[in-house]
Amino acid sequence: MSIILFSVLVFIASLCAGVIGSLTGLGGGVVIIPALVLFFHINIHYAMGASLIAVVATSSGTAAAYLRKGFTNIRIGMFLEVAAVAGALIGALLIPYISKTLLTLLFCGLLFLSAFLTIKRREDQEVYTSSHPWGYTLRLNDNYPVYQGFQSYYVQQVPLAFFIMWFAGMISGLLGIGSGTLKVLAMDQVMRLPYKVSTTTSNFMIGITAAVSAGVYFTHGYIHPIIVMPVMLGVIVGANIGARLLPHLHTQFLRILFSIIISLMGLQMLINTFTASV
Amino acid sequence: MKEKPWIDQWMSWTLNLGTLLSILLVFSGGAIYLFNAGNESIQLLLQQSTTYPLNFSIIAETIQLTPAVGLIEMGLFCLIATQLLRVGMLLIYYIYTKDYWFILINLFVLLVLVYSFIWKDIH
Numbered sequence: 001m002s003i004i005l006f007s008v009l010v011f012i013a014s015l016c017a018g019v020i021g022s023l024t025g026l027g028g029g030v031v032i033i034p035a036l037v038l039f040f041h042i043n044i045h046y047a048m049g050a051s052l053i054a055v056v057a058t059s060s061g062t063a064a065a066y067l068r069k070g071f072t073n074i075r076i077g078m079f080l081e082v083a084a085v086a087g088a089l090i091g092a093l094l095i096p097y098i099s100k101t102l103l104t105l106l107f108c109g110l111l112f113l114s115a116f117l118t119i120k121r122r123e124d125q126e127v128y129t130s131s132h133p134w135g136y137t138l139r140l141n142d143n144y145p146v147y148q149g150f151q152s153y154y155v156q157q158v159p160l161a162f163f164i165m166w167f168a169g170m171i172s173g174l175l176g177i178g179s180g181t182l183k184v185l186a187m188d189q190v191m192r193l194p195y196k197v198s199t200t201t202s203n204f205m206i207g208i209t210a211a212v213s214a215g216v217y218f219t220h221g222y223i224h225p226i227i228v229m230p231v232m233l234g235v236i237v238g239a240n241i242g243a244r245l246l247p248h249l250h251t252q253f254l255r256i257l258f259s260i261i262i263s264l265m266g267l268q269m270l271i272n273t274f275t276a277s278v
Numbered sequence: 279m280k281e282k283p284w285i286d287q288w289m290s291w292t293l294n295l296g297t298l299l300s301i302l303l304v305f306s307g308g309a310i311y312l313f314n315a316g317n318e319s320i321q322l323l324l325q326q327s328t329t330y331p332l333n334f335s336i337i338a339e340t341i342q343l344t345p346a347v348g349l350i351e352m353g354l355f356c357l358i359a360t361q362l363l364r365v366g367m368l369l370i371y372y373i374y375t376k377d378y379w380f381i382l383i384n385l386f387v388l389l390v391l392v393y394s395f396i397w398k399d400i401h
C-alpha cells in the first residue's frame with residue numbers, strides 16, 4: 001500500500017472515530033486504537049501514541065469553547081490533575097516493561113467497561129447544600145450557568161475522586177487514551193458535580209493528562225509523525241462534524257450503537273491476541 | 279469559587295491559537311511529505327520492532343534533513359507546548375492572586391509535564 005493511500009484511509013477512519021467520539025462524548029481513543037490495530041495492522045504502541053496526540057488536539061479545541069461558557073471548574077480540574085498526571089507518568093514509564101499482549105488485554109477490558117458505562121443509566125443528581133471539608137479549604141465549590149441564572153454545587157467525597165483520577169491517569173499513560181470516561185465518572189458519580197460541569201472539566205483535564213503521557217511516548221519513540229499526521233487531522237475534523245450533528249441526532253440510540261461497536265472491536269482484538277496477530 | 283473571567287478568556291485563546299498553529303504545521307508538513315514521498319510503500323513504517331524517539335535536537339536535525347517530517351514534528355511539539363503554556367499561565371495567575379495551595383498544585387503539574395519530556399536526558 002502506498003503512503004498516500006494509507007494516509008487517506010487512516011484520515012477517513014480517524015474522521016469516523018472523531019464523529020463517533022464527539023457524538024457519544026467519550027473521546028476517540030477507544031475507537032482509534034482498535035481501528036488502527038485491526039484494520040491497518042499498526043503496532044499497538046504506535047496506535048496508542050497517535051491516539052494520545054489526537055486526544056490532546058481535540059480536547060484543546062473543545063476545552064477552549066467550554067471555558068468561555070463558564071461550565072468548567074478550573075480549580076477542581078487542576079486539583080484532580082495532580083493525581084492524574086502522577087498516574088499518567090507512572091503508566092507511561094511502565095510501557096516498555098509490559099508486554100503488548102498484556103497491554104492489548106487491558107485495552108480490551110477497558111473497551112468492555114466503556115461499552116457498559118456508555119449505556120448505564122445515570123442516576124439523577126441529589127442537590128447538596130454542604131461540601132466535603134477539602135471543598136471549603138481549596139475553594140472548589142462553585143456555581144454554573146442555568147436557564148434562570150446560576151446554580152450552586154458542592155463537592156463530595158474528594159479523596160475518593162482523587163484516587164480514581166490517579167487510576168484514570170495510569171490508564172491514560174498505559175493505554176494511550178484520554179480516560180475521559182473515568183474522569184467524568186469520578187466527578188459525576190463520586191464528587192456529585194452537575195453533569196455539564198463534570199464533562200467540561202474532564203475535557204479541560206484530558207489535554208494535560210494526555211500531554212504527560214505523550215511526553216513519555218515521544219521519548220520512548222512511540223509517536224511516529226507519518227502515522228500521527230492523518231490521525232490527528234481526521235479526528236479534529238470528525239469531532240467538529242460530530243459537534244454540529246449532535247443537536248439533530250438521537251444520542252441514546254447512538255450510545256447503544258457505540259457500545260455494540262466497541263464491544264465487537266474488543267472481542268476482535270481479544271481473538272487476535274490469542275491467535276498472536278497483534 | 280469562579281476564577282476571574284479574564285483568565286478563562288486568555289486560556290481559551292491560548293488553546294485555540296496553539297491548536298490552530300499545530301494543525302497548520304502538521305497539515306503543511308503532511309501535504310509536502312505526501313507530495314514528495316506519497317508513492318512509497320508504507321510497509322517499512324509499520325515494522326513491528328522500530329521506534330521513533332523524538333526530542334528537540336532530533337527535531338532540529340530532522341528539519342534540516344527532511345523539512346516535511348520536521349514540520350509535522352514541530353506541529354506535534356507545538357500542541358504539547360500549548361498544554362505547558364496553559365498550566366504556566368495558571369501558575370502565574372495563582373502567584374498574582376497569592377493562592378498558595380494552587381501555586382503548589384500548578385507547580386507540581388508543570389514539573390511533571392516538563393519531566394515527562396526530559397526524563398530520559400536526566401537518567
